[in-house]
Amino acid sequence: MIIAEHLAKNFQVKVGKGIFREKKSIEAVKDISLQIEKGKIVGLLGINGAGKTTTIKMLTTLLAPSAGTYFMDDMDAVKYPMEIKKRINMIAGGERMIYWRLTAYENLWYYGQIYNVPNSILKQRIEELLALVGLEGKQNIPVETFSKGMKQRLQIARGLINDPEYLFLDEPTIGLDAVVSKELRSHIKFLAQEKNKGILLTSHYMREIEELCDYIYILNDGCLIKQGTARELAADTFNRRNYILKLYEQSDDILARLDHNLRQYDPTTEVSGDGDCISINSSENISLELSRLCTQEGLFIREMYEKEPELEDTIIKLSKEVSA
Amino acid sequence: MDFKVLRGTLKKELLTKYRAYPMDFFIGNVLTGFYTILGAYMMYKLLFERNMNSSFANLTGTSDYLSYVLVGSLTYLFLVRTCLNVSRSLITELREGTLESLMLAPFRRVEYFLGNMLVQTLTTTMEVMISVLVAIPFGISFQYIHIGSFLLAIVVALYSFFGISMVLGCVMLFTRDTYISQNTLFAFVFLVCGITFPSEYLPAWLRTIADFIPITGVVTLIRNSVLLGKGISEQSTIWINTLLISTVYVLIGFILMQKCEEVALEKIHS
Numbered sequence: 001m002i003i004a005e006h007l008a009k010n011f012q013v014k015v016g017k018g019i020f021r022e023k024k025s026i027e028a029v030k031d032i033s034l035q036i037e038k039g040k041i042v043g044l045l046g047i048n049g050a051g052k053t054t055t056i057k058m059l060t061t062l063l064a065p066s067a068g069t070y071f072m073d074d075m076d077a078v079k080y081p082m083e084i085k086k087r088i089n090m091i092a093g094g095e096r097m098i099y100w101r102l103t104a105y106e107n108l109w110y111y112g113q114i115y116n117v118p119n120s121i122l123k124q125r126i127e128e129l130l131a132l133v134g135l136e137g138k139q140n141i142p143v144e145t146f147s148k149g150m151k152q153r154l155q156i157a158r159g160l161i162n163d164p165e166y167l168f169l170d171e172p173t174i175g176l177d178a179v180v181s182k183e184l185r186s187h188i189k190f191l192a193q194e195k196n197k198g199i200l201l202t203s204h205y206m207r208e209i210e211e212l213c214d215y216i217y218i219l220n221d222g223c224l225i226k227q228g229t230a231r232e233l234a235a236d237t238f239n240r241r242n243y244i245l246k247l248y249e250q251s252d253d254i255l256a257r258l259d260h261n262l263r264q265y266d267p268t269t270e271v272s273g274d275g276d277c278i279s280i281n282s283s284e285n286i287s288l289e290l291s292r293l294c295t296q297e298g299l300f301i302r303e304m305y306e307k308e309p310e311l312e313d314t315i316i317k318l319s320k321e322v323s324a
Numbered sequence: 325m326d327f328k329v330l331r332g333t334l335k336k337e338l339l340t341k342y343r344a345y346p347m348d349f350f351i352g353n354v355l356t357g358f359y360t361i362l363g364a365y366m367m368y369k370l371l372f373e374r375n376m377n378s379s380f381a382n383l384t385g386t387s388d389y390l391s392y393v394l395v396g397s398l399t400y401l402f403l404v405r406t407c408l409n410v411s412r413s414l415i416t417e418l419r420e421g422t423l424e425s426l427m428l429a430p431f432r433r434v435e436y437f438l439g440n441m442l443v444q445t446l447t448t449t450m451e452v453m454i455s456v457l458v459a460i461p462f463g464i465s466f467q468y469i470h471i472g473s474f475l476l477a478i479v480v481a482l483y484s485f486f487g488i489s490m491v492l493g494c495v496m497l498f499t500r501d502t503y504i505s506q507n508t509l510f511a512f513v514f515l516v517c518g519i520t521f522p523s524e525y526l527p528a529w530l531r532t533i534a535d536f537i538p539i540t541g542v543v544t545l546i547r548n549s550v551l552l553g554k555g556i557s558e559q560s561t562i563w564i565n566t567l568l569i570s571t572v573y574v575l576i577g578f579i580l581m582q583k584c585e586e587v588a589l590e591k592i593h594s
């Protein structure tokens with residue numbers, strides 16, 4: 001099991017131009033504690049810049065934490081990075097982390113060498129991995145001719161070349177089309193459930209995290225703002241409904257009346273004005289009540305629709321709750 | 325030790341560098357050899373042929389300036405090639421997006437750098453051998469060569485090139501610059517380390533600096549064994565000094581490299 005507590009990371013950067021550059025410290029990660037169990041998929045959800053990649057890089061020993069502790073199966077991971085490296089691997093979204101001038105087979109062979117995989121088992125492992133990611137027929141073609149999806153699949157094979165106990169995936173489906181993403185998600189499930197790997201997955205897609213993860217951490221501005229099992233978060237965070245309502249006239253008084261009346265159906269409902277729209281957030285389907293209420297109050301509806309919840313909105317809402 | 329990382333890196337480098345254009349590579353080799361010799365010959369013709377004075381012969385023990393400058397140029401070529409490959413290895417990984425996946429792995433850096441070095445040693449040896457063939461009609465002479473001493477000089481040369489490459493590699497990775505650092509170093513070595521003229525002609529302070537660059541010793545050792553036929557025991561102080569200075573470079577290189585790797589990883593930011 002991985003146990004990380006109060007991890008923080010500051011970057012020293014220089015701002016300004018020329019010789020008069022000032023040093024500045026950026027707190028990319030402020031305080032993150034998390035646990036990863038073997039056979040389970042843990043999700044790290046956050047918008048761009050929340051600190052997901054920095055967290056993953058600390059957990060994969062690429063960056064030394066500025067503060068905090070990190071243990072892997074009772075071994076101090078900050079002290080013994082070389083031991084940790086043998087037991088983990090990482091896969092990032094995008095087309096990096098493989099050699100474009102080598103073939104798929106040569107890539108896996110080279111990574112096999114630097115991970116010291118015994119040559120007696122390396123050949124078979126490469127063949128299995130190529131089959132797993134569906135690149136069997138393409139193994140002798142240089143990677144530069146591969147499509148984005150193929151490169152990404154090769155990267156997954158690379159991430160498994162040392163048969164890691166823990167696997168870190170940083171936005172692995174970014175830039176992939178729907179079909180390939182879906183395939184990838186089923187691979188990830190397979191690795192946790194059938195191969196008993198502990199997996200940490202970051203994403204800014206709520207649905208992806210919700211679908212895959214057993215336990216979820218929501219990250220904003222370098223801090224955890226919410227955590228729980230997928231089921232817990234589904235009920236009070238992910239599965240809330242958003243409605244946008246536009247009226248011919250709008251006032252604070254109208255907002256207050258809507259708020260008051262809708263809370264009779266669902267006490268968690270929130271009504272807020274946003275320019276010429278009214279946005280309504282509820283845990284239940286209240287579309288019928290909403291339109292009935294408008295008729296009853298004599299309000300003319302110009303437009304009304306339900307909106308798929310966006311991560312940004314959810315995060316804003318959660319951070320308000322945290323600071324309140 | 326089974327040298328897996330060394331052999332793996334050697335193969336990877338050979339494949340990435342030379343598979344795509346083996347013919348260009350071969351022609352490039354021949355041309356480099358040719359230009360190096362031509363450059364040395366022109367320098368001889370234009371600058372030194374008629375101005376040769378007795379102090380040169382006193383300082384170097386030979387009046388065969390043409391052979392002197394040819395051997396110097398080939399040694400310099402060898403250094404430049406090695407640095408180009410070994411120093412740039414990690415920054416190339418950085419630019420191609422493989423530094424992080426490489427650093428995720430628990431491998432021995434020594435083997436990685438030696439693998440890179442060996443690729444270059446193999447290919448540059450070819451270049452230099454071609455150059456030597458080209459140089460024969462220009463009048464290079466091997467009649468006095470001391471083979472044992474020469475072979476040892478090559479080993480010491482490779483060791484010192486490796487040390488210099490490691491230090492230059494640190495500078496490159498730290499500054500993320502491959503152009504200014506490399507060319508400054510090459511120009512400096514060319515001017516002060518006795519590549520085309522004895523460093524004794526330099527002002528004293530430059531000579532002191534030259535003494536701390538192992539190339540000065542390396543080029544002297546190679547010349548002494550090839551042109552003057554000096555044996556191993558005759559030049560023991562130069563051997564020992566050169567080895568010691570090179571070792572300092574190797575050590576500084578490896579110690580700094582760890583720090584520079586960390587800095588490079590901290591700066592990766594997409």
Ligand SMILES: Nc1ncnc2c1ncn2[C@@H]1O[C@H](COP(=O)(O)OP(=O)(O)O)[C@@H](O)[C@H]1O
Nearest residue numbers: 011028048049050051052053054590591592593
């Ligand atoms: N190497 C770096 N140097 C300076 N700032 C960085 C670096 N990496 C990340 N940051 C900053 O830290 C914050 C978190 O970044 P990151 O971990 O990449 O977030 P995410 O992966 O969630 O998008 C951002 O504000 C980002 O600009």
Ligand SMILES: [Mg+2]
Nearest residue numbers: 052053054171
């Ligand atoms: Mg990121």
